[in-house]
Amino acid sequence: MSKFILKWGILATGGIAETFARDLWPNPETRDVKDVEHKVVAAASSSSKSRAEDFLKEVRGVEGAKAYGSYKELANDPNVDIIYVATPHSHHYQNVRLCLEAGKNVLCEKAFTTNAKQLEELIKIAKEKKLFLMEAVWTRYFPLSIQVREWITSGKIGPVYRTFADLSMAMPPEDTFKDNHRMVNPALAGGALLDLGIYSLTWIFQTLYTTQKKPQAPSLLTAVRKYRTGIDEQTTMLLNFPREDGGEAHGIATTSFRVDGDPDGKASAGPSIRIQGAKGEIQVFHPAFRPTKTKLILKDGTVEEKDWDFPGPGKGSGWKNGFGGTFQEEGEGQGMYWEADECAYALRDGRKEGKYESLEESLVIMRTMDEVRKQGGVKFPDKIETTDYPVDLN
Ligand SMILES: NC(=O)C1=CN([C@@H]2O[C@H](COP(=O)(O)OP(=O)(O)OC[C@H]3O[C@@H](n4cnc5c(N)ncnc54)[C@H](OP(=O)(O)O)[C@@H]3O)[C@@H](O)[C@H]2O)C=CC1
Numbered sequence: 001m002s003k004f005i006l007k008w009g010i011l012a013t014g015g016i017a018e019t020f021a022r023d024l025w026p027n028p029e030t031r032d033v034k035d036v037e038h039k040v041v042a043a044a045s046s047s048s049k050s051r052a053e054d055f056l057k058e059v060r061g062v063e064g065a066k067a068y069g070s071y072k073e074l075a076n077d078p079n080v081d082i083i084y085v086a087t088p089h090s091h092h093y094q095n096v097r098l099c100l101e102a103g104k105n106v107l108c109e110k111a112f113t114t115n116a117k118q119l120e121e122l123i124k125i126a127k128e129k130k131l132f133l134m135e136a137v138w139t140r141y142f143p144l145s146i147q148v149r150e151w152i153t154s155g156k157i158g159p160v161y162r163t164f165a166d167l168s169m170a171m172p173p174e175d176t177f178k179d180n181h182r183m184v185n186p187a188l189a190g191g192a193l194l195d196l197g198i199y200s201l202t203w204i205f206q207t208l209y210t211t212q213k214k215p216q217a218p219s220l221l222t223a224v225r226k227y228r229t230g231i232d233e234q235t236t237m238l239l240n241f242p243r244e245d246g247g248e249a250h251g252i253a254t255t256s257f258r259v260d261g262d263p264d265g266k267a268s269a270g271p272s273i274r275i276q277g278a279k280g281e282i283q284v285f286h287p288a289f290r291p292t293k294t295k296l297i298l299k300d301g302t303v304e305e306k307d308w309d310f311p312g313p314g315k316g317s318g319w320k321n322g323f324g325g326t327f328q329e330e331g332e333g334q335g336m337y338w339e340a341d342e343c344a345y346a347l348r349d350g351r352k353e354g355k356y357e358s359l360e361e362s363l364v365i366m367r368t369m370d371e372v373r374k375q376g377g378v379k380f381p382d383k384i385e386t387t388d389y390p391v392d393l394n
């Protein structure tokens with residue numbers, strides 16, 4: 001069988017760009033994917049062409065891969081099928097729009113944009129130009145997430161009435177980040193909500209919204225604790241989803257830079273995610289962005305624990321080593337390849353959006369986050385909230 005080969009261009013050369021591009025290197029057959037392959041054929045750095053050259057060496061770009069010192073040159077490279085956008089949140093709208101205007105398909109890191117207006121505009125352009133566009137919420141494409149959604153839709157835990165979801169990582173900002181770092185800088189759309197809280201919302205949505213036949217947007221109440229830079233350092237969201245049976249389901253989503261979802265690193269604190277139905281519950285353990293353990297508990301006495309693999313070879317010994325580890329011929333991958341595989345299948349089959357998170361759902365989540373910021377009084381500078389284009393942000 002001939003394989004579909006997807007030729008990637010990587011836009012930006014920071015932490016996640018490196019992790020993602022390294023994850024494209026392992027042979028897809030190591031995860032039982034036999035019909036698609038990935039090649040990194042180009043990369044661009046806004047810092048310099050030599051930074052892009054170094055990056056291509058680090059991530060094992062193909063022989064002859066092109067290095068660019070500007071994002072515009074990458075967007076115009078005719079050999080690139082799809083561009084992975086890996087800049088801070090503040091820059092996504094401008095960078096994705098640059099790629100779409102140049103006729104490129106795009107996979108954009110979370111959070112998609114700073115606000116829903118920007119995302120609406122990008123979706124409109126992608127549709128007009130018949131291009132593929134997807135938010136890189138990698139967690140949605142894990143076999144673990146597919147199984148959890150299947151447990152829900154097959155009625156394993158009965159009707160679902162409530163989901164708790166947390167992603168909190170104790171990293172006191174004043175000791176961890178300078179005020180201009182992307183995690184806390186309003187000019188880079190920093191804050192717990194867009195960086196971590198989006199995963200809590202991912203679990204709320206993929207259990208209470210994606211799994212409904214006719215999903216409806218939730219209403220929302222929020223409590224926000226702000227950091228000295230003006231971004232949110234801790235946010236709690238109460239979401240009320242109308243259900244198709246006429247009832248309601250509640251989502252409680254939390255995120256924090258102050259407390260930890262797994263203080264001892266041994267899951268002693270219990271699950272970070274609890275999906276509760278009439279017949280039992282599904283538990284998912286920290287971290288919500290890359291969980292490796294689930295527990296299914298049913299009222300009939302069934303208790304099933306499962307550890308989930310992240311096949312390699314790939315970046316090395318898994319998330320615990322953080323970003324930018326060294327290549328290993330053996331060991332775990334990171335799991336970003338599953339969302340990359342989805343991009344390959346979509347482009348091969350002519351689909352224009354991701355299978356497990358539609359553009360409409362990304363938009364509803366973006367509107368939810370807009371409302372959280374409104375209720376919490378978190379504002380970003382106009383320059384990064386505008387839909388004007390082009391705007392020079394650097
Ligand atoms: N899926 C996941 O698990 C993760 C996703 N992310 C997401 O990826 C994105 C990037 O995060 P991360 O890689 O950690 O960030 P980094 O700061 O490590 O990298 C961001 C890169 O963007 C480019 N850039 C362009 N303009 C700016 C600017 N004004 N300030 C800073 N960087 C700039 C730079 O690359 P260059 O100089 O080459 O142009 C920089 O290296 C965010 O959207 C984040 O939410 C982050 C971590 C994990």
Ligand SMILES: O=C1OC[C@@H](O)[C@H](O)[C@H]1O
Nearest residue numbers: 110169183194195196289
């Ligand atoms: O997406 C992410 O997941 C892992 C976190 O460490 C990181 O800050 C965030 O951007």
